Amino acid sequence: MDRLIIEGGMPLCGELRVQGAKNAVLPILAAAAAAGGECVIHNCPRLRDVEKTVMILEQLGCDVKREGGTIVVNSKELTDCRIDEGLMREMRSSIIFLGAILTACSRAEVGMPGGCPIGLRPIDLHIASLKKMGVSICEEHGYIKCSCARLRGCPIHLDFPSVGATENIMLAAVKADGVTTITNAAREPEICDLALFLNAMGARVKGAGSSVITIEGVESLHGAEHTIMPDRIVAQTYLISAMITGGRIRVCGAEAVHMRAGLSALSEMGAVITEDSGGIELKSRGSVKSVHIIRTMPYPGFPTDIQSPFMALAAVADGTSVFVENIFENRYRHVDELVRMGADIKVEGRSAVVRGVKGLLGANVEAYELRGGAALVVAALAAEGRSTVSGTEYIDRGYEDIEGCLARCGASIRRVCG
Ligand code: UD1
Secondary structure (H helix, E strand, C coil), rough: EEEEECCCCCCCCEEEECCCCCCHHHHEEEEECCCCEEEEEECCCCCHHHHHHHHHHHHCCCCCEEEEEEEEEEECCCCEEECCCHHHCHHHHHHHHHHHHHHCCCEEEEEEEHCCCCCCCCHHHHHHHHHHHEEEEEECCCCCEEECCCCCEEEEECCCCHHHHHHHHHHHHHHCCCCCEEEEECHHHHHHHHHHHHEEEEEEECCCECCEEECCCCCCCCCCEEECCCCCCHHHHHHHHHHHCCCCEEEEEECHHHHHHHHHHHHCCCCEEEEEECEEEEEEECEEEEEEEEEECCHHHHHHHHHHHHHHHHCECCCCEEECCCCCCCCCHHHHHHHCCCCCEEECCCEEEEECCCCCCCEEEECCCHHHHHHHHHHHHHCCCEEEECCCCHHHCCCCCCCHHHHCCCCCCECCCC
């Protein structure tokens, strides 16, 4: 297993270009399976999850070619409507293929994501919505088996604005009979990117980005060309890295409108932020102030995905910061590792109280999940001495060449393979 070796204390200075968004490219690649033609998708990041998604497309019978950041998916002749348990287990988000495969084949069979039983989290909203659209669903031998004569458009109210469920419904509704209206839909920018792509494929999706999305079913879809939006979580991770090291960085291609909650927290913590149409620049004033309270919420609230890198920053702030994680129950696994580096953090249920310390110390730490892993890298960049971050396979799920990006801006970071 790879490790990242980081010598902390180098201010991050320079410019980098943000990668395409992981959370946009996955549903868009799934949508390409339903196009029945050739889709050309630009700005695809090189990530493990994207590779797995390509493997799923190939398993379904799509012809997939990759050239640099462009992935070409031809879904003219799907030969299969089944995704193996193995691939499903590796990537929970592959559940969004359900809607796309149903649109393409009226049948779908996918392995249970992480062995989670139907009716319980995290896919109850997906399942209940598809059932409302006329899909018969049963669970057999670890597979979710779905079939329907015709998908039926209908009103669907989500009890919680789930990103994945909103995407799944959109994918199932594009060729359904009649109109589907999703209320309390997720409003994340990645939903808008998916809607743009679906509309380029000939779908009729309106209202994406608001809490009411209307999808009018169409007779047929076709291939389309699309450029994936910039990754707002990766962009913020690099801005935080510059802030924690007392540096100055420009993240080209980043969209400030997608990051209002995070940018406002960075300003509160003392960053000088300049936005223009080409990107975002962050300049540190040399010290970090605590942030009053960070509560993770569905978009446009503070994103759960950037909570942990912000916690690394708060760990060295002047004062005490409070975090409340409202989206996922188990998203504080990075805390013990930050504490090993000298952070003072107390967790109580969904809340964490972070008392800023003068400095962190390099240590051997382990990433247990993607964003928590990024938080450890951020902390290690500022820590005194050497840190070794293992569990890089999680970080690689969401960050393209993290060591290259940071090293180009002056960080001392290298990967040791094996
Ligand atoms: C997506 C993102 C992920 C991000 C999350 C929240 C992708 C590939 N991943 O994940 O990076 O952290 O949004 O912004 O886009 N839930 C249920 N039942 C369901 C579905 C969800 O209870 O049927 C719960 C989940 O357990 C979780 C919450 O709703 O507590 C949010 O989940 P959701 O918005 O669906 O997140 P994902 O789409 O899985």
